[in-house]
Amino acid sequence: MNIQLSWSRRLFIVINYAFLIGLAATCLFPLIHVLAISFSSSTAATSGMVKLWPVDFTFASYEFILHKKEFIRSFEVTLLRTPLGFAVNMLLTVLCAYPLSKEQREFRLRTTYAWYFILTILFSGGLIPWYMTVKTTGLLNTIWALIIPGAVPVFNVILMLNFFRGLPKDIEESAFLDGAGHWTVLWRMYVPLSLPVIATVSLFTLVGHWNAWFDGLVLMNFPEKYPLSTYLQLMVANSSSLNFSGQSLFELIAVSQRTARAAQIFLGALPILLVYPFLQKYFVKGIVLGSVKS
Amino acid sequence: MFKKKMITLIAAAACLLAVTAGCSGKNEGSSPSPSAGASQPSKSSAQPSNSPAEGKADPLGKYDPPIEVTAVRQVNSALKFENGETIQDNAWTQHYANDLGIKLKYLWVVDNTQFEQKLNLMLASGELADIMPVPGVQMRQMNDAGQLEDLTEALDKYGSETTKAFMMKDGGTALNSATFKGKLVGLPLNPGSTDSAPLLWVRKDWLKKLNLPEPQTMEDVFKIAEAFATQDPDGNNKKDTYGLAVAKELYSDYGDLTGIFNGFHAYPTIWVKDASGNLVYGSIQPEMKQALAKLQELYKKGVIDREFGVKNHDALIQDFNAGKVGMYYGLHYSPLLFPDAKKKDPNLDLQAYRLPSIDGQPAKPQTKFNVAEYYVVRKGMTHPEAVVKLMNTYLEPRSREAFPVEKYAIKGDIEKWQYALVKGSNPTQNLDVYAKVTEAFKTNDTSKLDEHTPEPNTYKIVKSYYDGDVNGWGYAMIFGERGAQGILYDYNKNNGYQPTEFISAPSSIMAEKQATLSKLELETFTKIIMGESSVDTFDDFVANWKKLGGDEVTKEVADWKASK
Structure with missing residues (x-):
């Protein structure tokens, strides 16, 4: 197996690798930088001495955060919100995608329904109607305000619908012949066969819930109920605020909290980073290849 | 070390600001009621039905039975609590309930950076709280929509001596800004304007090292700046220092240009009187052009950082800590921005100076109208005077035994004075x-x-x-x-x-145009300084500014002046 590579081919491989490594590095550097800052002393961080390696290594900022009630509390909110939101989203995505993946002759109003969903991607009511709807339905200031308004992620439904349509019709028909109903077909055949798309959509949903901060800010009335991203957003946004009012001199001090901020960002991002490798193995194509012999 | 320093500084800053009344109140002898002269407005239908008899109004009187008051507020996300206290239940809310009979109920609480958005949502949804601390723009909007209660009589009757004295300490300008057609619709929280004046800050240790005189004139400033940039004041044999630190925001608390403009007798962003007594916008006056020409020259010489156009205030703070900055214009509190610098370099010797002037005329540092917050009351609230009482109790000088500092003002780095809904401040x-x-x-x-x-x-x-x-x-x-x-x-x-001669909350047109006009100004000035545009583009800028709404704003300011 000693294949002689041509020069141009070798050159391509070298350049290709260099390019991809460079690309990966640009994604990694900011993360490593934040990590280095979080382990550095405040003096070093505020004078911009920290690049990719901690200066004056210390755990002080992590200690500081783990004793911080607000951080822990919003972490809890996120830990509640993400699984709950994930479950609701995934259930509704699958349930919407299945009927919509059928042909017009099987499901007469399919196109109407499809447009009904797609319209919500194209047009939105805007901030105030959104807020008023949540308010009048009594969801405001409850955990459900973060889950119900976005319960059907239409984009994900379309992704899944298209995947369902790509599954060979014959499998489904043979199941019907054997006496299976729609529920059986959906849960026993479609879902197990759609692991790649389910993994993708799961990732979108998890990351989406983990990172969503704006809804928490607007729909929650008290900071105690903010999810982690909202809390982090405020920590980071706050520091660059230049609004000067004589009453808030002390806010300036927040600027030197650079290390603590970095540690919080890192701790906030860590759990969701860990999800990626576990979903990796499902991103395999061609699972249904060879299931139909004709 | 990090934590200890933080705590000391925060404590220090907070204590300084913890408003605890009772200053040498040298108000101008007379303490007229703010509504004096203005025609007393007709009593609105919502006047307190059970208000005590005339003349017996007690500024700190207790409501019996207690009343419930709803409110909204902003809270800094860095604010700390102890012993299970929260923003909804703490020493201040208990004090309100026990001593004033006011049960405070917050409808919502939000971080200060997001307050306006949340407030606008509330205004749109129409369900207002009884007491709301709002910025000037919203106060005007709400007043125009007829949503605000008249507080003239409430302040007149229920305002305590201290409250009234503090309100008049700035000559009543802040109260005036909240008075529309003789009706007072908001209690201003005026931190005073003197603190918004820019100063020149120079590292004296660098001056000494390079044998330079202290800055007296603008020429000195230019000379020092050039020396700082080229003669290696930090002695590391590297050309890594700037002559004059400038942040990309241009107008800022540190790395500011306002001070240098003031040296040229130009007053950007504020409203000044022109020769004929009309109010004009400072940023479009011809004096600005000279100053910009000089700044362009400094940039060309490398005195101003080549990268200043992308360096924000925060990045510039890092540069100061790293010992690259020797001179800047900034506000009085700017040293608090670099608590680490002095520790890192014990030789650091920073010094504030009066603004030097380009000619024989002394330079005047500009100040702005600084009221960020007004306490307004929803129209139809049954006890509008409650807001006055809340301010009275905040400002009332009391014995430390009955009102321990650790419980109401500050304990360590826990700033309890911030828990109070209605605060007062001494403008000086x-x-x-x-x-x-x-x-x-x-x-x-x-x-x-x-x-x-x-x-x-x-x-x-x-x-x-x-x-x-x-x-x-x-x-x-x-x-x-x-x-x-x-x-x-x-x-x-x-x-x-x-x-600034325009002492009022921004009008609606101003609020609407401000963003566009400021952006135009910032971009034009940055380009001129960096030499991308010639100095003469300033004239185009003036014309554009007027066309893009500046004329309308100027007219509104003139109308405002005529109405005073």
Whole structure:
């Protein structure tokens, strides 16, 4: 197996690798930088001495955060919100995608329904109607305000619908012949066969819930109920605020909290980073290849 | 180390600001009611039905039975609590309930950076709280929509001596800004304007090292800046220092250009009188052009950082900490931005100076109208005077035994004074503190420091710095012997400021156009300084500014002036 590579081919491989490594590095550097800052002393961080390696290594900022009630509390909110939101989203995505993946002759109003969903991607009511709807339905200031308004992620439904349509019709028909109903077909055949798309959509949903901060800010009335991203957003946004009012001199001090901020960002991002490798193995194509012999 | 420093500084800053009333209230003898002269408005239908008999109004009287008052508020996300206290239930809310009979209920609480958005949502949804602290723009909007209660009579009848004295300490300008057609619709929280004046800050150790004189004139400033940029003041044999630090925001608390413009007798972003007495916008006056030409020259020479156009205020703070900055324009509190710098380099010797001038005329530092918050009351609330009582109780000088500092003002880095919904402020507090602290140092007698003000604490921190504690450095820079407040005090005594002449909350047109116009201004000036555009583009900028809504805004300001 000693294949002689041509020069141009070798050159391509070298350049290709260099390019991809460079690309990966640009994604990694900011993360490593934040990590280095979080382990550095405040003096070093505020004078911009920290690049990719901690200066004056210390755990002080992590200690500081783990004793911080607000951080822990919003972490809890996120830990509640993400699984709950994930479950609701995934259930509704699958349930919407299945009927919509059928042909017009099987499901007469399919196109109407499809447009009904797609319209919500194209047009939105805007901030105030959104807020008023949540308010009048009594969801405001409850955990459900973060889950119900976005319960059907239409984009994900379309992704899944298209995947369902790509599954060979014959499998489904043979199941019907054997006496299976729609529920059986959906849960026993479609879902197990759609692991790649389910993994993708799961990732979108998890990351989406983990990172969503704006809804928490607007729909929650008290900071105690903010999810982690909202809390982090405020920590980071706050520091660059230049609004000067004589009453808030002390806010300036927040600027030197650079290390603590970095540690919080890192701790906030860590759990969701860990999800990626576990979903990796499902991103395999061609699972249904060879299931139909004709 | 990090934590300890933080705590000291936060404590210091907070104590200074913890408004605890009872200053040497030298109001102008007379303390007229703010509504004096204005025709008393007809009683609205919503006047308190069970208000006590005329003349017996007690500024701190208790409601019996207690009333429930709803409110909204902003809270800084860094605010701390202890012993299970929350923003909804703490020493202040308990004090309101027990001593005033006011049960406070928050409809929502949000971080200060997001307050306006949440407030606008509330206004749109139409369900207002009884008491709302709002910025000027929203106050005007709500007033125009007829949503606000008239507070003229409430303040007149229920305002305590202290409250009224503080309201008049700025000559009543803040109250005026909340008065529309003779009706007072909001209680202003006025931190005073003197603190918004820019000063020149120079590293004296660098001056000494390069044998340079202290800056007296603008020429000195240019000379020093050039030397700082080229003669290696930090002695590391690298050309890594800037002559003049400028942040990309241009107008900022540190790395500011306002001060240099003021040296050219130009007053950007504020409204000034022109030769014929009309109010005009400072940024479009011809003096600006000269200053910009000079800045362009400085940039070309490499005195201003090549990258200033992308360096924000935060990045510039890092540069100061790293010892790259030797001169900048900035506000009185700017040393508090670099608590680490002095620790890192004990030789650091920062000094504030009066603004140098380009000619024989002394330069006037500009000040802005600084009221960020008004306490307004929803139209139809049954007890509009409750808001006045809340302010009274905040400002009332009380004994420390009954109202312990640790419970109501500050404990360590827990700033409990912030829990109060309605706060009051002394517009000249920092100047007063400076005067008293300086006096105490001179006479070595601390007995004259007023325990109801931040004076004793400020004295303590400044003294700790003189005794060798580096944590007090920032405070010594402000209130110490050669401190910034001393310069502001002088300016104030000699009427040396150029205050904005438009003393009002921004109008709706102004609020609408402001963003576009400011962006145009910032972009044009940045390009001119960086030499991308010639200085003559300033003339185009003026024309554009007028066309893009500046003329409308100017007309509104003129109308405002005519109505006064």
